[in-house]
Structures are given as structure tokens and as C-alpha cells.
Amino acid sequence: MEIQGCREDRTSSLMVDFVKDCGGIAIIDGGLATELEANGADLNDPLWSAKCLFNSPHLIQKVHLDYLEAGANILITSSYQATIQGFESRGFSKDQSEGLLRKSVEVACEARRIFQEKHVKASKTPHQVLIAASIGSYGAYLADGSEYSGDYGEAIDLEALKDFHRERFLILADSGADLIAFETIPNKLECQAYAELLKENDIKIPAWFAFNSKDGVHVVSGDSFVECISIAESCKQVVAVGINCTPPRFIHGLLMTIRKVTTKPILIYPNSDETYDPDVKEWVESTGVSDDDFVSYVTKWHEAGASLIGGCCRTTPNTIRAIYKAFN
Ligand code: MET
Ligand SMILES: [Zn+2]
Incomplete structure (x- = not known):
């Protein structure tokens, strides 16, 4: 029985095949950093969730396992705000920093192994799981709110962004993850x-x-948005395009736009519609969207063409369980 979810041929058909194997809808996990906080981690730190890689990896594994138990088919690693530059500025050597990046994938792979082994031992068939190595934006590294403005100033050009991202990208591309998740991309240049x-x-x-x-x-x-999706569309290694960390109420309109410019599987993992205040580095409580409200959207998104659906900041294993139930 193939249960790992890692395929030998990492070709452009990976996501189409995976979605098909999942019955037409693959479920992405929910917010990682915000769920680590809900489990007691203090992430008021420029490294955000990446801080747990050196100070509480067991919590990362727990949150990954909670999402798998809730029904997630795809785990996104804790490397969103993990960079060599960020780790070095905290006194880690280059080798140690590279090791921490790899560790983000190892922790997720270990959670998958534990989950699948447990289900096999209980004579149940575990669902398939892919590991997506997260890469957050330059703005996420800056931790100054520019991941939500996309404004990097005149000094940052294409080459500067490529230079910033190259090393981490090459390490994660060779880490044993099934794919790379470029998340929360705020502008066309990035x-x-x-x-x-x-x-x-x-x-x-x-x-x-x-x-x-x-x-x-x-x-x-x-x-x-159309130009950004078109760039992704023309890149053969890109196996899915879509939206994350965006309020659910905007998703349907954006989906209609994406459908016109892509032939690739479409992914949607919105936040819970609360607002991030970069000054205090906290999510500000607002109306938010309850798990029930969130779930009332997901079948409509699926009908409108999304085949990978999950949640981003402030969504929880309960959100993912509710999405799973909506489709099973
Ligand atoms: C600001 S979006 C953060 C995405 C990241 N995968 C997380 O859930 O922590
Ligand atoms: Zn988010």
C-alpha cells in the first residue's frame, strides 16, 4: 500500500494526480503560527513560527499531527519565516541555520510517518499526505508589515529579491519535501x-x-492579480496557483478571475478575516468568520473551481475538520 504520498516522479502532473487520488478535493492544513500560539508558543519575535524550530520543535510536530487528524492532505512546513539571514542574526552558524531549515521538513515528515503508522496499526487506511516546504516573502523576513503592503521601496529590485531568496530556496528544494509552497506573495516583482x-x-x-x-x-x-497569476501560469514547475491569508469574503471574486487565466489546479486557504497589526505583531479581534461560516463558503469555492482548500492565519484544526466533513 502506498501511503507516504511522496511520488518518485516530481512532474507537473503531481498536483492533478494528487487531487484525483484525494477524490477531487485535497485539504490543505490550517494556520500554523497562530495555532502554535494557541498551543502556548510566544511568537512575538522577528522569526515568528521559525523560533519553534530551535526552541520547541515538539509543538510544531503536535500542530502538524492535529491537522492530519483533522483530515489535512497537505502539511505546510514551519519555514515560512525561517531564513539563513534571520537565524544568523540570532547567533546561529551557517551550518546550523541550514540545519534548522531542513529540520522544518523533517518535523513535518516525521508527523506524517507517525500519523500513517498509527492508522496502519489500527488497521485503518490513512489518507495521503504531501509535505509543502513553505517560503514566505521578503516582507515576512523584514517582519515590518510589508508582507501585507508589498511595498519594498525603490532599492529592492528583481535581482535583490532573487539574491535574498536563492539560498533558502535551494536548500528546501533539496530537503525531501514534495513541493515548495511560495505563500502570501504580495507583489508582482516577488x-x-x-x-x-x-x-x-x-x-x-x-x-x-x-x-x-x-x-x-x-x-x-x-x-x-491577473498578471501575477499569468507569470505563475507560464512556469512549468508551478503545479497549482491561488490565494492564501485573505479574507474569505474576497475569495469568490478572485476565483472567478483566476479561472480565466489558469489551467492549473486552484488552491484557496484564506485567513479567518481578522486583521494583523504589524506594530504590536498581533491579530486584532474583529468580527472574524466562525468555522460554520467558513465552511458555508467552501463547497461554493469547490464548485467554482478550487480543488485544494484549507485555512491560513487564525484558522484551527476545528476549521480543517469542518472542511473535511463538508466533503466527506
Ligand atoms: C502570514 S501567512 C502565514 C502562513 C504560514 N503557513 C502559517 O500558517 O503560519
Ligand atoms: Zn496567514
Whole structure:
């Protein structure tokens, strides 16, 4: 029985095949950093969730396992805000920093192994699981809120972004993950940088591109959503495109736009519609969306063409369990 979910051929058909194997809808996990906080981690730190890689990896494994038990088919690793630059600025050596990046994938793979072994021992068939190695934006590394403005200033050009991302990207591409998840992409320049890194390095591992929006029309910088999706569309290693960390109420309109410009599987993992305040580095309670409200959207998104659905910040294993139930 093939239970790992890692396929030998990491080709462009990976996501189409995986979604088919999952019965037409693959469930992505929910918020990682915010769920680590719910489990007691103090992430008020420029490294955010990556801090747990050296100070509480057991918590990361627990949250991954909670999402698998809730029904997730895809785990996104804790490398979103993990960078060599960030770790070095905290006194880690280069080797140690690279080791911490690899560890983010190892912890997720170990959670998958534990989950699948437990189900096999109980004579149940575990669901398939892919590990997506997260890469957050340059703005996430800056931890100054620019991941939600996409404004990096004049000094940051395409080459600067490629130089910033190259090393971590190459390490994660060779880490044993099934794919790379470029998440919360705030502007067109960063999207181009990722596409060029994939092409120039003839990377075999597939990737997905997920953008965020705060007006339901553009990516957060104000750049054209259509142009960003089109760049991803023209990149053969990109196996899915879509939206993350965006309020659920914007998703349907954005989905209608994406459908016109892509032939690739579409992924949607919104946040819970609360607002992040970069000054205090906290999510500000607002109306938010309850798990029931969230789930009332998901079948509509699926009907509208999304085949990978999960949650981002402030969604929880309960959100993912509710999504799972909506489709099973
Ligand atoms: C700001 S979006 C964060 C995405 C990341 N995968 C997380 O859930 O922590
Ligand atoms: Zn998020």
C-alpha cells in the first residue's frame, strides 16, 4: 500500500494526480503560527513560527499531527519565516541555520510517518499526505508589515529579491519535501523572482504560488492579480496557483478571475478575516468568520473551481475538520 504520498516522479502532473487520488478535493492544513500560539508558543519575535524550530520543535510536530487528524492532505512546513539571514542574526552558524531549515521538513515528515503508522496499526487506511516546504516573502523576513503592503521601496529590485531568496530556496528544494509552497506573495516583482529562480536552477521539485489580497481585486501591493497569476501560469514547475491569508469574503471574486487565466489546479486557504497589526505583531479581534461560516463558503469555492482548500492565519484544526466533513 502506498501511503507516504511522496511520488518518485516530481512532474507537473503531481498536483492533478494528487487531487484525483484525494477524490477531487485535497485539504490543505490550517494556520500554523497562530495555532502554535494557541498551543502556548510566544511568537512575538522577528522569526515568528521559525523560533519553534530551535526552541520547541515538539509543538510544531503536535500542530502538524492535529491537522492530519483533522483530515489535512497537505502539511505546510514551519519555514515560512525561517531564513539563513534571520537565524544568523540570532547567533546561529551557517551550518546550523541550514540545519534548522531542513529540520522544518523533517518535523513535518516525521508527523506524517507517525500519523500513517498509527492508522496502519489500527488497521485503518490513512489518507495521503504531501509535505509543502513553505517560503514566505521578503516582507515576512523584514517582519515590518510589508508582507501585507508589498511595498519594498525603490532599492529592492528583481535581482535583490532573487539574491535574498536563492539560498533558502535551494536548500528546501533539496530537503525531501514534495513541493515548495511560495505563500502570501504580495507583489508582482516577488512572483517574478520566484519564477526565475525555478527556471534558472532547473528545479525538479514542483511549487505552488499563493497570493494575498486586501481588496478582492489586486494582490496586496496593488499589482494586477491577473498578471501575477499569468507569470505563475507560464512556469512549468508551478503545479497549482491561488490565494492564501485573505479574507474569505474576497475569495469568490478572485476565483472567478483566476479561472480565466489558469489551467492549473486552484488552491484557496484564506485567513479567518481578522486583521494583523504589524506594530504590536498581533491579530486584532474583529468580527472574524466562525468555522460554520467558513465552511458555508467552501463547497461554493469547490464548485467554482478550487480543488485544494484549507485555512491560513487564525484558522484551527476545528476549521480543517469542518472542511473535511463538508466533503466527506
Ligand atoms: C502570514 S501567512 C502565514 C502562513 C504560514 N503557513 C502559517 O500558517 O503560519
Ligand atoms: Zn496567514
